[in-house]
Amino acid sequence: MSIYENRRGFFSEVAKRIGRHPGSLIVLTHCLPDRPELLDALNEICNISLVIVVPYSINPTTYGSISRKYRVVAPTMEQLTTANFLTELIRPFVNRLATYILEIGGYFARELRALHEEFGSSIVGIVEDTENGHRRYEAMISLPYPVVSVARSPLKLAEDALVGPSCVFSIERILRSRGTLLQGRRVLVLGYGKVGKGTAKALHAKGCHVLVYDVSSVASVLAMAEGFVVPDRRAALATADIVFGCSGFRSIDIADVGFLQDGVFLASCSSKVIEFPVADLAKTADSHIETGNVHSYEVAGRTLNLVADGAPVNYLDDAVIGPVLALVQAEMMFALELIINEGKMLGSNLINGVADGTREVVATLWSRCFRNPSSGAYVL
Template sequence: FAPTIDAVCERFSGRILGVVEDTENGHKRYACAEKLPCPVVSVARSPLKDPEDFLVGQSVVFSTEALMRSRGDILHGRPALVIGFGKLGSSIARLLHAKGVQVTVHDVDPVRRTQALSQGFTVARDRDAALHGAGLILCATGAVSLRGEDFSALRNGAYVATVTSSEDELDLAGLPDVYQRTPNGDHITRYQTTGHYFYLLNGGNAVNFLHGASVGPFIYLVQAEILAGVRNLARGDLGPGMHEVDAADRATIAGTWLNYFNR
């Protein structure tokens, strides 16, 4: 709703209570708005979402490896570049490392780059060189990770996968028209031009949804906080702008969840 929230609130004036936002991409869009016409309760950066984000990162690696194996390729011996070292990116990087994959990290945020370095990952000093050297690129920024001109820098035979929708992570529209797109197995597209080719997984959309993207009962923590956000909006006392669920409500949700699932 972020691109149209002003128009929606204007059209239904007095009837929009607000928005509950669950995604990092959506959080960023609302936070960048000069002025919001209604309250936005974001759970995207809640600590209750950390277990889900960690497990989503694990499922992204699982699905990426499954698609690669369907072509007879494996992770090992293929250096990986993880673009974005947030909660999803760091989870992806850790599991790849645990599988014996050489992992390089790139993030526009210098704080996150220092975090990656402190956890033993190689941090790219030259983004273009890192792109050229990687046999697997996993995009986890919630913004545009690869622009049209970046694709020509990819190593021949590289695989590209994302954790969100292609329109958010990849500027595929900016890819030169000389690239031919050819299906190369289920959910794999080969992009090829003279002397260069790479593989895009699941059309650039989140690969983990191909295998259910299940995170088990941890999803209920996030769903419960979304309901708490809806309740906060229904009370009608929040002004326009960004809001979060109270820490006390999060503690209640976590305690209730533990009583049920940690018997």
Template sequence: METFERARLEAYFARIATQFTPDEQTASFLITHLLPERPAFVQAVAAMTRLTAVLPKPKSIHPDAKREVEQTVPVDTLTRDLFTEADDALDYLESRAAGETICLLDVGGYFAHTLAEVHSRFTGRIAGVIEDTENGHRRYEDLDKLPCPVISVARSPLKDPEDFLVGQSVVFSTEAVMRGRGDILHGRPALVIGFGKLGSSIARLLQAKGVQVTVFDLDPVRRTQALSQGFTVARDRETALTGAGLVLCATGAISLRGEDFSHLRNGAYVATVTSSEDELDLAGLPDVYTRTVVGDHVTRYRTTGHYFYLVNGGNAVNFIHGASVGPFIFLVQAEILAAIRMLTRGDLAPGIHEVPVPNREAIATTWLSYFNR
């Protein structure tokens, strides 16, 4: 990022922080993709809260961004196990913010599993959670009872540009990896598993490139939407896998279980839009498959009479090339900052909430004044 671009971004976040100054300053824990442009957002969170620690998503850490953030904020190691057991989660939170009021800024529902117990036992107060992804939104939504407010920006209209551009980056990176091995998209039927915002974006982009696209989704409503947009809709996963030369997984849940991989046609590529632990049950793959790295970011899984290629180890394919969506990501980040103020007011009931429309409009207006020049 050029110096003037960084200065403009910092000015934008300073303006947002002024618009949504919290009623009180709480402590915070920030889970995030630590990408090249992310330090400016981290700085903004630190201006609005006492940022206790940054926990970068393991497969999306840019070394320069990490070094910059570490100069001002502790950067801790994030694992699913850290928040799987309540005792471990409590020990960690207490070590950083014992007795304080804290906001948990999440990407993917990391805090969801132990939230109720942690909320009841923490020596301070958990003001609430802010969740950025559809996968995480569903994890909080699936809890029997939320002990505190959860503000989700996952379904915000301000996230629509990001979702569309993430879809573009997924298609770009998938094609680039295939071309690196002498393969191309054309003539290779594609299967998109999951027809949510990301999956539908990917399907449309592939279709625009002249690729034959089939969609599989468990939700009958989404299947009707896919049909109305001209896609072939698979009746069952097994048949769909058998005919696909490229499989893109975009459910945020397990798209392929161990027994599914044997139905892939020989030479099929498999890529995902999120981490392998969320999309693929690789542990369930039969032990008869051998794994061989056969190119940049490509692993061949092979057994007698069958083989397929896994891209980027099953992790988000677009992170190979930085996963950039340009300045549109700053819309959602600003909405997260607005959500911080909502939590600090302390007047939200337990449950899932959204940022009000007037706040989103204010964010969009500010964003346009900085980035629509």
């Protein structure tokens, strides 16, 4: 049995436990090889009226597959960040009785008030997957709809631990395609949170000289305690051959260009195009060449090699793959159930989460599907 067959069986079991509900579901997601099984399971719970795919993560085969089953749109990043674009986009697909939104990245956060003004209680609530998205909803003064986030769930830690290694894999593949190696490079990790920590450890295992910088003194001390050097920010930027942005914020600005090494590679490990000043580089660059997913900008007499043009580097290789990803995806399904059953009572000014007991159910079902009880390893 393949990993995809296991995923389908796992999600189907979760969907059966939740049951079928009226209303419609709008899904904003990445378009990667693991999505068809998840979408089919979500559709068992509630009719999917629209799938919106993030443009930097479109697998052509997957896009063709889901387009044959669902109404799918692929907006540009500019459209996704344009005021009221999503409100206008979903208008024909909102079920006036009950509509639920499941998204990744907090794209709907900026339009919540516009959504509420137009659709009112027709939209019941929102499920959010990522830390970036969680922060966007958290930063709002008030939330007109209840939001259930899985971004800070203990089950999310399993996925986050794999983001760093998947980013390192993609960078190593790109360097090899250009006739060079990752080993021995001085690599700076900006941000020592869940993703940054995994990235630093994966780089160390590859024989890199790893530097870490975090704006938090607490995170910096932890990085040092775990064996990494933590120089001042400018010193770190000046000596790094490769920079990984793992902060979840803007980690390098256009003013930092003068401190970077000529020929440096910049790679994002965030879930959005956020870590580097992509638009500013395009405006100020003396020249710009794209070669094999690397955008080389000539700025102030030096070359900056921006991998995937600032999009998450691991999406070049279908991001995090494997059974672990199904854990948090199943939790999102239960988060949807929470909104369906209790949306009116959750309260809109708090970001909610599923109960610990529900996570235990997810982990138990996952173990039955993906863990070999004899060896203790993943089922192959």
